[in-house]
Amino acid sequence: EVQLVESGGGLVQPGGSLRLSCAASGFTFSSYWMSWVRQAPGKGLEWVANIKTDGSAKYYIDSVKGRFTISRDNAKNSLSLQMNSLRAEDTAVYYCARDEIAGYFNYWGQGALVTVSS
Amino acid sequence: ENVLTQSPGTLSLSPGERATLSCRASQSVSRNYLAWYQQKPGQAPRLLIYGASSRATGIPDRFSGSGSGTDFTLTISRLEPEDFAVYHCQQHGTSKTFGPGTKVDIK
Numbered sequence: 005e006v007q008l009v010e011s012g013g014g015l016v017q018p019g020g021s022l023r024l025s026c027a028a029s030g031f032t033f034s035s036y037w038m039s040w041v042r043q044a045p046g047k048g049l050e051w052v053a054n055i056k057t058d059g060s061a062k063y064y065i066d067s068v069k070g071r072f073t074i075s076r077d078n079a080k081n082s083l084s085l086q087m088n089s090l091r092a093e094d095t096a097v098y099y100c101a102r103d104e105i106a107g108y109f110n111y112w113g114q115g116a117l118v119t120v121s122s
Numbered sequence: 123e124n125v126l127t128q129s130p131g132t133l134s135l136s137p138g139e140r141a142t143l144s145c146r147a148s149q150s151v152s153r154n155y156l157a158w159y160q161q162k163p164g165q166a167p168r169l170l171i172y173g174a175s176s177r178a179t180g181i182p183d184r185f186s187g188s189g190s191g192t193d194f195t196l197t198i199s200r201l202e203p204e205d206f207a208v209y210h211c212q213q214h215g216t217s218k219t220f221g222p223g224t225k226v227d228i229k
Contacts, residue, residue: 011193024225047222048221048222049167049210049212049220049223050161050209050220051218051219051220061211091167099162099167106153106155106172106173106214106215107155107170107214107215107216107218108155108157108169108212109159109214110169110178110179112166112167112168113166114166115166
């Protein structure tokens, strides 16, 4: 059974940093691109970033470029999102999701809440 | 950027009725790579449809997707109580933008 479990969410002040992790199991992690998708309170879904199978390619939404870094450790079946210079508008539930070949998301984690507030 | 618009914002229907949800793109969606997700409060989204019309594994056949180019539709033939939720469309492939969602609530 495919499982994705996020951790590391919490309350952080504007300008602060936070690191999210996603533990993957039940599939060959190193064979799949992985993404982070977020959802601000009461709002729609927003794709944030994704990373190639071997970590050699990474893509980001414009609003997080230069502030967020996606990474992975295939030996530990783990995905991470380092978030720096956080803003109030980054407040959201962050989901890790497995990218299928055609780019849709068939498996999602339960989400980690990140609140940026003073 | 290809912007997705969903209508209506809210759809109020009764169990047993047919639901028709629209997703319109500002530019043609490459290869008709359009997905639909269902999301209930406090839960992660659940994939229903990908490639505009292919049902995901385990999705009941009362859910169907259609459309091409810039206009896509999700149809729920007969609403079951568990179908009342928010539905999101997404263009998949290299671009992964989502629409704002349509809430289907009980009339």
